[in-house]
Amino acid sequence: MKTENTVWHNQHVSKAQRAELKQQKACLLWYTGLSGSGKSTIANAVDALLFANQHHSYLLDGDNVRHGLNGDLGFSDQDRVENIRRISEVAQLFVDAGLIVSTAFISPFRQDRALAASKLSAGEFIEVFIDTPIEVCEQRDPKGLYKKARAGEIKDFTGIDSSYEAPENPQIQIKTADQSIEQCAQQVVDYLIEHGIIAAKKL
Numbered sequence: 618m619k620t621e622n623t624v625w626h627n628q629h630v631s632k633a634q635r636a637e638l639k640q641q642k643a644c645l646l647w648y649t650g651l652s653g654s655g656k657s658t659i660a661n662a663v664d665a666l667l668f669a670n671q672h673h674s675y676l677l678d679g680d681n682v683r684h685g686l687n688g689d690l691g692f693s694d695q696d697r698v699e700n701i702r703r704i705s706e707v708a709q710l711f712v713d714a715g716l717i718v719s720t721a722f723i724s725p726f727r728q729d730r731a732l733a734a735s736k737l738s739a740g741e742f743i744e745v746f747i748d749t750p751i752e753v754c755e756q757r758d759p760k761g762l763y764k765k766a767r768a769g770e771i772k773d774f775t776g777i778d779s780s781y782e783a784p785e786n787p788q789i790q791i792k793t794a795d796q797s798i799e800q801c802a803q804q805v806v807d808y809l810i811e812h813g814i815i816a817a818k819k820l
């Protein structure tokens with residue numbers, strides 16, 4: 618550790634106070650799933666629903682973070698671990714600000730998702746498994762990446778030559794092949810209401 622001479626400062630305003638002002642509880646919706654499974658689509662739909670109902674939320678999305686904060690990282694196992702570690706730290710700060718935070722990253726390794734969860738209090742970390750079979754993801758192929766990976770133009774592609782460890786006990790499991798985008802988003806919103814993170818209001 619290079620931080621041995623630094624001291625943690627407790628803030629006067631707590632996470633709970635910040636969240637209460639926003640009439641919500643702070644939490645982290647951690648979306649995980651294969652490329653093309655629907656993480657971004659569903660996380661964006663949920664975020665839009667929350668915003669429309671005056672909630673304070675923020676979405677950290679894969680490609681955007683990789684263009685900036687994590688622009689130095691590729692797709693080796695080691696780089697993915699570091700990618701998720703940094704995202705976990707950033708997400709924790711946003712949760713501290715009292716927000717309903719969403720992260721939409723493949724986050725293929727259980728251990729890294731567990732690390733993200735360990736930084737938050739009980740009930741704050743909500744693992745959302747976007748459970749879409751690889752055949753469906755590959756058929757959708759929204760960015761043409763599966764085609765390139767099959768052609769050998771991209772290596773270490775998740776689900777093809779890089780592993781994905783599915784969650785064993787996610788708080789929310791969404792089967793996108795059987796439901797519309799709206800139904801998937803509503804499944805997340807229903808969870809937030811049932812667990813007292815937001816009030817029912819119009820959602």
Ligand SMILES: Nc1ncnc2c1ncn2[C@@H]1O[C@H](COP(=O)(O)OS(=O)(=O)O)[C@@H](OP(=O)(O)O)[C@H]1O
Pocket residue numbers: 651652653657679680683692696697698700701721722723724725760762771772773774775779
């Ligand atoms: N080799 C390889 N494997 C998987 N994905 C790849 C790869 N190369 C580029 N991409 C694109 O990068 C997006 C995944 O980035 P993540 O930061 O979510 O990945 S990870 O959590 O670190 O595994 C992923 O975005 P999504 O399709 O939205 O998941 C791809 O668009």
Ligand SMILES: Nc1ncnc2c1ncn2[C@@H]1O[C@H](COP(=O)(O)OP(=O)(O)O)[C@@H](O)[C@H]1O
Pocket residue numbers: 650651652653654655656657658659721757759792793794796797798801
């Ligand atoms: N029920 C659904 N939920 C989410 N996405 C869906 C669904 N049905 C079809 N799709 C489509 O699947 C694709 C998912 O892409 P994307 O959200 O970018 O996935 P990811 O972020 O996991 O890579 C989009 O083109 C989206 O329109």
